[in-house]
Amino acid sequence: MLFSFRMLATRALSLVGKRAISTSICLRGGHGVAKVDDYALPAYFDRRENPLPDVQFVTELSAVQKSLKEKEKGSWATLSNEEKIALYRISFKQSFAEMNEGTKEWKSVIAGMFFFIGMTGLVVLWQRKFVYGPVPPTFESEWKEKEVQRMLDMRINPVEGFSAKWDYENKEWKK
Amino acid sequence: MSLAKPAMRGLLGKRLRFHLPIAFALSLVAAAAFKYGVTEPRKQAYADFYKQYDATKEFNNMRDAGVFESVRPTGE
Numbered sequence: 001m002l003f004s005f006r007m008l009a010t011r012a013l014s015l016v017g018k019r020a021i022s023t024s025i026c027l028r029g030g031h032g033v034a035k036v037d038d039y040a041l042p043a044y045f046d047r048r049e050n051p052l053p054d055v056q057f058v059t060e061l062s063a064v065q066k067s068l069k070e071k072e073k074g075s076w077a078t079l080s081n082e083e084k085i086a087l088y089r090i091s092f093k094q095s096f097a098e099m100n101e102g103t104k105e106w107k108s109v110i111a112g113m114f115f116f117i118g119m120t121g122l123v124v125l126w127q128r129k130f131v132y133g134p135v136p137p138t139f140e141s142e143w144k145e146k147e148v149q150r151m152l153d154m155r156i157n158p159v160e161g162f163s164a165k166w167d168y169e170n171k172e173w174k175k
Numbered sequence: 176m177s178l179a180k181p182a183m184r185g186l187l188g189k190r191l192r193f194h195l196p197i198a199f200a201l202s203l204v205a206a207a208a209f210k211y212g213v214t215e216p217r218k219q220a221y222a223d224f225y226k227q228y229d230a231t232k233e234f235n236n237m238r239d240a241g242v243f244e245s246v247r248p249t250g251e
Contacts, residue, residue: 153240
C-alpha cells in the first residue's frame with residue numbers, strides 16, 4: 001500500500017512503453033512528484049551495440065496490434081510468418097540490416113574535401129604573390145651550378161648516390 | 176522463415192587461423208624482397224667501389240679542387 005502509487009507509474013511504463021506521462025502529482029504527504037519530461041524517460045533507439053532497447057518502438061498499439069500481442073502470449077507455433085514480422089515491427093523500428101546500411105554521405109564528404117583544398121590553393125597563390133618576399137640568392141642558377149660543382153669536388157655519396165652518377169674522366173653525367 | 180543459426184563461437188580463432196599464416200608469409204616475402212632487392216645490391220656496390228679505389232689519387236683530386244682547409248691545392 002505504501003509504495004503502490006510509485007510502483008503503478010513504472011509498471012504502466014514497462015507494460016505499454018508509454019513515453020508521455022504528463023504531471024502526475026502524488027498527494028501522499030502533501031508534496032508533489034516532479035513532472036517527468038520525455039527526455040528523462042527510457043528511450044528507443046536503433047544502435048548496433050545496444051540490440052535490445054529499453055522500450056519497444058510502437059507506444060500506442062492499434063486494436064489489431066493489441067490482439068496480436070494477446071496471441072503472442074500463447075504458443076508461438078500458431079503465429080504465421082507475417083504475424084511474427086508484425087510483432088518484430090512493433091518492438092523495433094529498423095532491422096539490423098536496415099540500420100547498418102551505408103548512406104551516400106561520402107559523396108558530400110569528398111565534395112567538401114575538394115572544395116576546401118581548392119580554397120586553400122587559392123589562399124596559397126595569393127600568399128605567394130602578396131605576402132612572401134623574394135627567394136634567397138642561393139636559388140639562382142649560377143649559384144646552383146657552383147653548388148653542384150662543389151658537391152662533386154667533395155665526392156658527396158660516391159658509392160651509390162650523387163657523385164656516383166658523375167663521370168669524372170669525361171666530366172659529364174653518366175649515361 | 177528459418178535462417179541457419181549464425182556462428183556464435185570460435186570467431187576469433189577462425190580469423191586467426193586464416194590470417195596469421197598469410198601474415199607470416201607476407202612478412203617473410205617482404206623481408207626477403209628487401210634483402211635481395213636492396214641490401215645485397217648495396218653490399219655489392221660498395222664492394223665494387225672499393226675494389227678499384229685509390230685513396231691517394233682521390234685525395235689529390237679533391238685537394239686540387241680546393242675543398243680542403245688543411246691543405247692548399249698543389250702549387251700554391
